[in-house]
Amino acid sequence: MKLSVSGQYFQFLKSIDVDLDQLPESLRYQEDYQKEEFALSTLDYFHLLTALDELLTDEQILEMSRLKNIQMMPPFFAALSSKNGLMAIKHFAKFKRITGPIIVDIETFDDLVRVSYRYDYTGLELPRFAVLNEQHLILDMIRTGTGEAIKPVRIGVPFEYGQEALESFGCHVEYTEGNEIIFNKADLERPFITANNIMLDYLEPQLKERLAEAISGESFTGVVQQMLYKAIPSGEFSVEDIAVALGISSRTLQRNLSAEGTKFNQELQNVQKLLALSYLKKPEMTTDEVAYLIGYAEVSSFSRAFKKWTGMTITEYKNSTDD
Template identity: 45%
Template sequence: MKLTITKQFQEFILNLGLSLKELLQKAGIPNLLWKEELVVNEQQYYRLLQEFNTHITNEQLLAFSEVKNINMFMPPIFAALSAKNGMEALERFITYKKLIGPVSVDMQILEDTVRIHFSFVYPEQELPRFALLNEQLLLISLLRTGSGKEIIPLLVSSPFDYGKQIKKYIGILPEKSKDNLLVFQIIDLKQSFLTQNNSMWQFIEPELKNRLSTISEQHTFTSTIQSTLFQAIPSGHFSLNDIAHSIGVSTRTLQRNLRTENTTFNQQLQTTQKLLALNYVLNNNLTTNEISYLIGYADVSSFSRAFKKWTGKTISQYRNDYFEHNKKSFS
């Protein structure tokens, strides 16, 4: 995914006492801040959240979560502020949230209340304290800014401690629980927004819809593993531990995430080795020994057996059939 990080937002983070350049470096993310953008996959984004979590203070977190400080940098937040009330604002925020990061928002509307739950796109990976509290505080700030009222949630819960400053800002004592929850009264969410701006919304809505449409297919955890394996296999460092370390998760989390997508690490390893092999065997400059080494097989005989299992043909047969077919196609 591509994230826009304006010079002004970079300055804002720097003024908080945080170095985005250093955080990116520690998270292993290429620094493209000079282009005012970041290109990250879900696991890189998660590592960045973890780095923020390590270095940010409660005071900095509150400033980072204050809508008036960041709405000019976040189009989905501006879209929410342009809504007629809190209910519409939440719907817009949830719709366009994927434009600013792989965090999912679930909203459950009951008779008198609305319940909000946050999760990382891969539920097996729990949101770090910074990320979760930031999301909860951001919605509280959004509703207060839009309505001009000191809206106080009925309930706030998470597995984390909040600290005195954050508790005072929320207005109620947060509960500690295994999961997270943010509950508002519907009567509070139906209050008109002072920030409602229909003309501006009509102007930016097409652009936001266009950005959503460019997300052609959702990245899966499986695609992340495959992409990592494609780079790791030729190097010889592609064990479960190697890949888990590479993307910044535990081996247990990696396996759980794959299970939720009905696959396993070994299946993805075999699939990637097969795709690499099918590409390499069509290169006449590579010997069978070299291909075997490049796709991570210790000996040629094992690779040859695997290749025949994948294709139903020997390597020589596969090559001959391929080039013969192409020869006829161009004759």
């Protein structure tokens, strides 16, 4: 999908003392953060999340996770206009992809509601920044809507949170393989003081239209990237394989990529690199397994490619993620 990120987003980052010059060069927009919006692909957005993960403190992340501090976008208005927290989360989950390629999953039980997050591309794990930001944002949305200091039952994350973050949640936080924020269903059924049926009826048609545009507005490069994410684990990811899957000729595929300033092999390596970086963070996965999963028959070839991509050996990278 193709995304538009408001220039105000970057201005807000500057206002909380984030050094935008520390963003990767590919994410520096001609040193012009005054533009109204910036177009990002799904992979660009992931690069942004991982870059911010390296730059932001918990204090800065929490500042970004308070509705009063951020630019209120239509999905937030729709959520706050809902009759209660449960409906707010459902509305927000439905339209979340307008604001970014993060999927919100909701599970409803007898007395509990579980909310979790995942990235739109399989194989890319949400960084700590994104999970903390999303979990606190949805909690602040519930607190704002009810006007009460609602506390979750439990939070699960595959990271450690600092003391300030722990205090902001006010509940038990435990280490888990995935991420989750669990609420008492009764808390989510409390009526919203911000409920506004007229506003919700007005917003929903616009949001559905914007959601359709976001999903269908992906660049051709983005479509090829998405196909590669699905195809690489299967081992069938040659330019011919991807062209067949898209129903076009290899020449047409290459021509369309060239028109967007890239090449198939370049995009293949970009996706392989991101998958490798994600897999290598998992201590239970061996280098042999990672090499196989991203399409390398020989570990030596994967090792050479990894050094070319990152400037580090695989061992050096693993050690750096353990620090």
